[in-house]
Amino acid sequence: MKVCKFGGSSVADEHQIRKILNIINNDSERKYIVVSAPGKRFKDDVKVTDMFITLIEAILNASNYDEIIEQILNRYKQIEDGLEVNHSLISHFNDVIHVYIKQYKNNPDRLTDALKSCGEDFNAQLIANYNNEQGIKTTYLSPGDIELYVSDEPGNAIVLNESYERINKKLNHIEGKVIIPGFFGINKSGDVNTFSRGGSDITGAIIASSMNCSVYENFTDVSGIFSANPNVVNNPASILQLTYEEMRELSYAGFNVFHDEALLPVYRSNIPVNIKNTNEPDHPGTLITTTRTSTGVVGVSCDKGFVSINMKKYLMNREIGFTRRLLSILEDLNISYEHMPSGIDDISVILRAHQLHNKEEILKNRIIQELHVDALSIEKNIAVLMIVGLGMKTLVGTANKATEAFKNENINLKMINQGSSEISMMFGIEENDADKATRAVYKAYFNTVNEK
């Protein structure tokens, strides 16, 4: 049995919804379906969730918002019309919106989460309704119906551990297809609490883990994960299979496939995730598993916007507690760092540039005054390039392939970090070299590349 999640572009209009229902109805294993709110139909289109955010702002600013509600309902109406449904839900949706506004008008947090959840919720109802009308037994179930309990943190809810068993009990006996809206759960009082943005992936992973399904199919508008950024490398290969860890390493430096924490429930339950394309459902896509038997480089990613704080102090490595005191200063200033490579008498802290915002001077002063370093410098505009793949650590010459590619392109390496991870190598380079470096390394490992 499979759990399927469909992203915003896969449920953006009647054509896309027909596609996903074909996908679902043609495979009896595809039983539990998590859907997003309607996304963009074309480049400059507005996502329904963003329309709800505009509505929320208007309400909180006491502006007139009737027209915004009309626009939102019109999106769903267009879908219903396109699908030629017999029984329209639009007036029910209108009622729900107004009930929420009345109920929560003095409680901005609750109002925001309740209205934001409507995008997914209405879409799930609409899709279930239409599929039933087509003669396929389909049940819409809200997070409340299935007892998907979350912490009471509007906009940033976390699933409660008890939910997995509760959901299993609730869903176990349901016949036919089940459509569940993504992106939110309810707290123990029944109030809607949304996950952080992109949280439909989280809902899918929770359902997949609860039902211990054979695979969690995650449908988007690309045929799996590319081995490099297609905006930089022309026609990069798709990755057929990779592990959770490999995916984490790739996402770190710029691959925005998943909300990082979204997959934790399926990772823990050892359930594979299949990233597939709604518009090309027969493409195998990318399978994410806990292990894979083959080894080799799967992808090259590169992200900009890093900063390195470099410290030198004669006899530093003899000084007990130096690193701990440095960490305490960072923690005091609420600065989170990425890496901390150290030499004999020197240490660097690599962090995302935004972490230093408004804090650079105070950090420098505290390091100088409290750690008495001999030298302190801050290097900006650093890009981090990652080469990811199982078995890298035990392969002779893996590093050489990369350093040769850099040398041939005359790229200066600011940093090499290899060995902490068995499945990746990390290189620090100048931001200006990022695209050139990505193409060079991709070519070195995948043998072919065209400039973009």
Next chain:
Amino acid sequence: MKVCKFGGSSVADEHQIRKILNIINNDSERKYIVVSAPGKRFKDDVKVTDMFITLIEAILNASNYDEIIEQILNRYKQIEDGLEVNHSLISHFNDVIHVYIKQYKNNPDRLTDALKSCGEDFNAQLIANYNNEQGIKTTYLSPGDIELYVSDEPGNAIVLNESYERINKKLNHIEGKVIIPGFFGINKSGDVNTFSRGGSDITGAIIASSMNCSVYENFTDVSGIFSANPNVVNNPASILQLTYEEMRELSYAGFNVFHDEALLPVYRSNIPVNIKNTNEPDHPGTLITTTRTSTGVVGVSCDKGFVSINMKKYLMNREIGFTRRLLSILEDLNISYEHMPSGIDDISVILRAHQLHNKEEILKNRIIQELHVDALSIEKNIAVLMIVGLGMKTLVGTANKATEAFKNENINLKMINQGSSEISMMFGIEENDADKATRAVYKAYFNTVNEK
């Protein structure tokens, strides 16, 4: 004006002492001379300091020690005879030894430090006495005479900050040559306290800094520092000039030129150190300075006996305080680590193998129980190879030269750490590959190598 320090082999017998006095007397700039105890004259010879240690053990075990004293005095007698001194100091030395034994027989710490200091102290007196007899005005001054005050930590004394000015005042007006025994100072009550072993280098550095000399000449039995271990690489080049930082990096991985902390006083005072050979005094040796104008690789060092503790945890880099808690566990167990390279969801702690002695199980248990890691492994028998030289960080292709050398020798790289230090690259390899790797890297950077 120069401060000269002569190591044990440079003052081991009358021939060597004639050599060092030639060196001193032929250069009027060489004024303040720090001497060690007589060292080995041939491979299986016993150093005088080790004879004193045997004496101390005999006294503390209440064994008969008369013969040991006789052997010690005989070493000095042989030197006096060889030098044909007019006025012998042997009976004075005999008196001193017996005074110390009587005074400190119930205080093992004081007894140990007092007797250990005699090796240097007697040699300084003997050399000053002989040089005076040769018609060259020479003054022996003890650490007490020059107010070289140290902390009251027998065997591990640290110089007090006030000493520098006191020493300057005491030495400033002395005419002729001054001979000072190395290795010890006195506490404020006048008790002898020795530095940690090899501490004559420390005495020399303290005098050099106190007198703000133009150069601190450190005479040994090799003509400077080699660019690689001569037991591994045949005829490695001598290093003409390197910086303090470069020397620190080289010493870290196996170059035992100096006691690490010995040079701190001259480093702080910006005084160059010249490592020279008593047996080849015209050789320029190696000059250690705070900066150097040229850039490039100066040396390759490699040390064995490292261990890597590797931890993996899904979403580790999202977990605030993980590293700090890991550091606390290490601190609790009194384990000091060398490096802590980190990936996205993994971190390694590199440490010297002896740090894990008797602590491996408890460390593993605490990491598993307190940090809830997904995987923990300990990798042993790791060697760390360092390539050291100013300007490495800004040079394109520096890393590639090394990785290519490793690849060609079929050496697997467990770890690369480049970028934290501007002047070195660090590689983790198997201990078995250490010599092969050193030769390969030496050849890559110095162009020529013969197997040894």
